[in-house]
Amino acid sequence: MHLDGRDATGDTPAARDLAMVFQSYALYPRRTAYENIASPLRARRASSSDIAAAVNEVAGLLHIERLLRRRPAQMSGGEMQRVALARALVRRPRAFLMDEPLTNLDLKLRVEMRTELTRIHRSLGGTFVYVTNDQVEALSMADQIAVLREGQVQQVGTPDDVYERPANRWVAGFVGSPQISLLACRVEGEQLVGDQGWTLPRPRWATAREGQPLLLGLRAEDLSVEQRGEAALPGELYGLEPLGDRTLVDVKVGTEMLRVKARPTVSGARGERLSVAVDLDRAHLFDADSGLATR
Template sequence: MARLRIDQVSKQFGATWAVREVSLDIADGEFMVLLGPSGCGKSTLLRLIAGLDDPTSGRILLGDTDITDQAPQRRDLAMVFQSYALYPHLTVAKNIGFPLRARRTPRAQIAERVSAVAATLGLAELLGRKPAALSGGQRQRVALARAMVRDPGAFLMDEPLSNLDAKLRSATRAELISLHRGLGATFLYVTHDQVEAMTMADRIALLNDGRLEQLGTPTELYDRPRSTFVAGFLGAPPMNLFPAVVTRREDRLYLVADGIDAELAITAADFGDDIDVVAGIRPEQLRPDPADPTVRGRVTMVENLGSEELIHFSTGAHTLCARAPRPAGVRAEESIGLRVDPAHLHLFHPESGLRLTWQEPQRDSVAA
């Protein structure tokens, strides 16, 4: 097992910069998730680490070894792809044992490893079958087993659950989490599924257009997004983001926008008047409070999610969303009053989209 370091790695394809100066230091035994929208460079970065593509610049280190120029098969890494590429003419047992045969491991040792890994992943009954006779989920697990049969320095996984249905996906996700705990191995795991990222990651590296947008624990990214991009990417439904003004009244500061007048939990002696910001409020932080509202609007639609409701409402210029336990007791066309705890108001710069950090001067940004 080993620490994996990516140092200022970039990759250019023609005129496209798929990865731009990304640095990551993944600790021995860490579960790091690479998250981001389609085309942001996740697979490219993984392929660079695996050695399937060469970086345009930058270095990759596994443990203390610089592997940037090492042939892929010499890198002590196991990779699981989205499309699991099993050998169709080989049995499950032969597929799983393949990496060991390629390394000329003694036959008895291969058999022992294969049956141990197959037992862990619930494949013991299927060892004699060919891939064509397996379900999608079973094939996916065979691909995982093939990666696990060795004891690699690190696992690289590119959306390994994307072909599974919802139920199997959540079961396999749980299996992977316990696998990681059991092996104590270093994982770099690509997904664009934020539920996978939030539940599996020790830390998330969120990529945006080839750049590292924010690096931190799931909680840090969710609670203190570094930018409107992160704020809008994590959370379902995502954070409400809307233009607003920070206004001073006497020595207190208020967030003011159409239908909104909320005191902020900051006192800034050197803060100017009437500063334009982009304000952010998570839907679950908007609580119906008819008696003492700071946010007022008209309900446009109520969505029933079973245990909760999504209340869409208009404040005039903007449409916001609140998430509340069901029944929230409001209907379309009604007026609604809500409250938000000042600690849950996020402020961003209107042009750069970056979090305004004078909010919490005592805590340093977790951004990379």
């Protein structure tokens, strides 16, 4: 572990000066919110007046002044999460470590807390190391994302980099909802030829060699069943998933499946033949063997 360019692996926890926010809140059940928040300052033997000032300041930042006299059993999950966050913030540490802190909250509270944490981060200007399995949290909150698979870093970059320019097939499939569609193909001259018999113009950015086994990656928002163009795939309607503001359309291309984001007015019967327009400028190509991006 390196902090500020120095190896801190052998340092004591106190010397590292890091604050931890746990998934399970880890509040003292018999102490009030005030006492929980004040506990790291009391461990440092801060004066009562300094503790009171610091606790009231961070409580105001998180809008939890009304909770200071309550114990954890008297709070909701979102309130306990705010108290746990306040306990970390009050120390003004070198950096914050957050281990899936929103996992136990319902969807509405998670959305609210994402906004709250982003606001606090911008207000404090400190370093937050935030672990999550929720890609929405990562894409909406992070300045830099490190995507890990089985303990190995697959890609590091901004949210836009990771989403728009995935380093490999696994990152492309992991980041994004709906999941990216992958179609087996190869380059033949000026065309991409699919294993299912379809053809598309070879993208002008494609660097793959002739005949190289590839996977064409297509995101749902880069496909359309309502537009026509030279770059299109023939398929048949497999299913519709209305979501209010849009409809997700599942289209079978041979034995492979595409998922398309369409307007909510799209309709049709299963098995109906249709054409899927492709924005090739936003497509991705991956080597079928290594999984690495060829773009």
